[in-house]
């Protein structure tokens with residue numbers, strides 16, 4: 001039998017996750033310049049608290065949304081550590097413009113979070129569909145630009161499907 005096609009809500013959700021991962025590049029550049037550690041637990045707590053609040057406003061399960069956002073943060077760190085290791089090995093980071101972390105990059109991440117939740121709400125009921133892993137694998141492969149961001153997207157979507165495999 002031909003498997004059911006992916007719901008329309010999957011791709012925009014993945015695109016938003018991937019966009020968040022692309023912002024990790026700018027975060028990493030800023031951290032390279034300032035020698036700030038990648039891990040910022042206080043900021044993570046803030047991002048998650050904000051996600052819980054937004055979940056309640058949208059009548060989504062706050063624990064579920066907190067997990068979703070935590071996975072995005074883990075994915076961001078995976079990309080950041082990977083990039084920083086590459087730049088350390090090369091002895092230099094790319095010579096691209098540096099947006100400021102607190103006034104430019106984090107506000108952009110906050111904006112994306114609202115979009116992430118809107119798109120997650122549309123996809124949520126398909127998480128338990130037996131076809132979910134296949135849809136996800138297909139949709140992911142259409143987005144990935146390099147191995148590191150590919151791993152990041154795998155991490156970001158690691159618990160998106162809820163299926164007995």
Ligand SMILES: O=C(O)C(=O)C[C@]1(C(=O)O)C=C[C@@H](O)C=C1
Pocket residue numbers: 027038039040041043044047072073074076077106109
């Ligand atoms: O804002 C930062 O400093 C980031 O590195 C981004 C981010 C996130 O994904 O939101 C990731 C890791 C940090 O521990 C905190 C937050």
